[in-house]
């Protein structure tokens with residue numbers, strides 16, 4: 001019976017190399033399941049002037065792996081590493097096994113896999129290229145709200161691995177981590193998720209674990225490219241971007257003590273459809289001047305959305321965050337939050353002023369705590385035949 005089942009799963013309808021991997025009939029309850037096999041087969045181009053995974057509509061799952069370089073890794077070694085990874089990523093993102101793939105079956109469902117690689121300050125130092133380091137490629141200033149932990153902070157290199165299938169993400173992370181072992185060791189790993197494709201309408205704003213629609217007012221790839229992508233300075237960064245990864249814990253247990261109106265005042269938006277407290281629909285423009293019959297601001301002075309915007313239209317960034325929901329510490333009930341990720345051309349000019357404003361005053365700070373922080377420079381994308389970071393390393 002085991003063999004027969006195995007054959008049905010692997011042989012019959014489900015096989016490798018372009019044939020069907022899954023039958024999708026799902027047995028008796030198959031009638032209730034729409035065929036979503038196309039989600040597994042969808043791909044995002046690896047090659048291009050810009051790395052994928054930034055402007056790409058966020059996939060359902062992400063793993064962020066930051067690496068520490070091993071002692072003695074120099075520019076030549078970094079070139080070898082980046083050549084190997086470029087080949088691996090190019091193959092995996094089109095649904096092909098990596099050259100040395102030990103589980104090639106796991107590579108066959110790309111599920112919009114993207115791998116976005118960013119370099120930390122230590123990478124440039126090891127490459128002997130410190131003179132090409134933008135001033136924002138450094139740890140963020142300390143903010144009074146921060147309770148940073150080493151195990152979620154810093155790193156010489158990051159790989160942001162995203163796909164609409166978690167098995168795909170795990171496999172890509174495994175391949176890349178193995179291939180990196182002569183050069184680096186994982187420093188921290190952060191895993192996150194959003195809604196599953198098909199479970200919510202396409203393009204819907206995600207919900208975070210506080211229940212809010214999160215990402216309503218965000219930069220738009222295309223019209224806002226000027227603020228997302230770097231267009232001047234050293235050649236290796238032109239077409240690249242700056243990346244901030246902050247791990248922000250949510251205290252869901254004290255958040256539970258708030259009633260709905262209070263929760264909505266914290267953000268300045270409604271929980272049900274994300275509309276500003278002065279509007280009806282999610283994308284209505286908030287009216288920050290509006291006052292109620294008692295003369296109080298409808299969107300409070302301490303509300304997150306009021307504090308998170310600046311009069312300077314350049315102080316904006318692309319938020320591409322993921323929820324995390326990890327096992328609670330002993331004695332605790334929950335361990336949830338956001339892997340809060342932003343992309344911007346200039347971290348110092350665009351991100352830091354807003355984070356500083358929020359650290360000074362933001363009602364949300366009573367329920368959230370930054371516990372990790374890292375900054376990376378995402379080099380421009382690879383043209384066919386190039387390797388990641390080539391203009392920096394060659």
Ligand code: HEM
Nearest residue numbers: 208212213214215216217248267305308309338354355368
């Ligand atoms: C807006 C939640 C941390 C910057 C929002 C909104 C929510 C939200 C619900 C309103 C919907 C939207 O426009 O996306 C959270 C949560 C956080 C967090 C739960 C932490 C766990 C941060 C941090 C920053 C930030 C650390 C920046 C340093 C922004 C910005 C907006 C925003 C710029 C848009 C404001 C506007 O222009 O209306 N956030 N946020 N958020 N948040 Fe956060």
